[in-house]
Amino acid sequence: MAAQQSSSSSFLSSCKDYYEMTKPNVVLLLLLTALVGMCLASETWISWHILLAGLTGIGFLSSAAAVVNHVVDRRIDSQMARTSNRPVPKGKVTPKKAIIFASVLTIVGYLILELWVNRLTAVLTLAGLLGYAVVYTMYLKRATPQNIVIGGLAGAIPPLLGWTAVTGEIHPHALLLVLIVFTWTPPHFWALAIHREKDYARAKVPMLPVTHGVEFTKTSILLYTILLCVVCLLPYLIGMTGIIYLLGSTLLNVGFLYYAWKLKFGSTEKTAMQTFKFSIIHLMVLFVVLLVDHYIHF
Numbered sequence: 001m002a003a004q005q006s007s008s009s010s011f012l013s014s015c016k017d018y019y020e021m022t023k024p025n026v027v028l029l030l031l032l033t034a035l036v037g038m039c040l041a042s043e044t045w046i047s048w049h050i051l052l053a054g055l056t057g058i059g060f061l062s063s064a065a066a067v068v069n070h071v072v073d074r075r076i077d078s079q080m081a082r083t084s085n086r087p088v089p090k091g092k093v094t095p096k097k098a099i100i101f102a103s104v105l106t107i108v109g110y111l112i113l114e115l116w117v118n119r120l121t122a123v124l125t126l127a128g129l130l131g132y133a134v135v136y137t138m139y140l141k142r143a144t145p146q147n148i149v150i151g152g153l154a155g156a157i158p159p160l161l162g163w164t165a166v167t168g169e170i171h172p173h174a175l176l177l178v179l180i181v182f183t184w185t186p187p188h189f190w191a192l193a194i195h196r197e198k199d200y201a202r203a204k205v206p207m208l209p210v211t212h213g214v215e216f217t218k219t220s221i222l223l224y225t226i227l228l229c230v231v232c233l234l235p236y237l238i239g240m241t242g243i244i245y246l247l248g249s250t251l252l253n254v255g256f257l258y259y260a261w262k263l264k265f266g267s268t269e270k271t272a273m274q275t276f277k278f279s280i281i282h283l284m285v286l287f288v289v290l291l292v293d294h295y296i297h298f
Ligand code: HEM
Pocket: 025, 026, 029, 030, 033, 082, 136, 147, 148, 149, 151, 152, 153, 155, 156, 181, 185, 188, 189, 192, 280, 283
């Protein structure tokens, strides 16, 4: 009885480790942006089977990319306080088992997209996986402080994946959604990188605060946030969205600008982390506002 109990609790804790490697919170936000891409692609309700198969396939391939990142980065992760407790550096999951898990997710996810959605979405999602797991993680992250600017393209692609899942075509409106996430990524990540600068320096990862200093990074965050405000206006200016989006995105952008300004000119120890946390709320609410605006269009 006791042996049975301990084997079931070790099975549960093993499931928890595999789940953790998929970066579930990141993948959930990626899926929200994909869902919004799907809904904005059509004037009518989208079919349930595209919605389910599309989100499952995109979710599986994004999760697979996150698992590969855990394996490739295990040395770096073991040297940073934020990541040293992850399942692979802790030895709770072997790299081999993690790669088998990532492979299963990749094959199943790809087949779902190829068989029940369309080939364009399957291929673009696979490109997103390779962009994050290979181009960003294996190369850019270790090579240049512009790593997250270029690598950010992989994380920005889900709205396009959602759009192509519904229409089978690449549309300029979908690319504009990608541009919003792409411009949002540098202030999102660099705020955290300032807070964790010592971690990155110790692990010898050339993140911007390590190579160019904290002040330069704060200026870059402010400039990208201003750029984000301009990019966020475009959907309204080209008639893609209505007044609800204009009001909602303006409020959110004022909030982001407030944090970016404070970080540069009146920062306390907490401001970088507050800016990072706000960035996540900003993107999440922005995409919900896009959705509301789409269905209640004045
Ligand atoms: C190259 C691009 C990106 C980089 C380098 C990056 C980096 C990071 C890092 C280092 C964390 C902290 C993770 C942790 O504490 O375990 C994080 C958290 C997060 N990121 Fe990003 N990110 C990127 C793109 C994105 C994108 C595109 C999204 C969603 C659309 C996103 C959503 C999130 C969320 C939701 C969290 C919070 C995770 C949690 O609390 O568990 N990130 N990001």
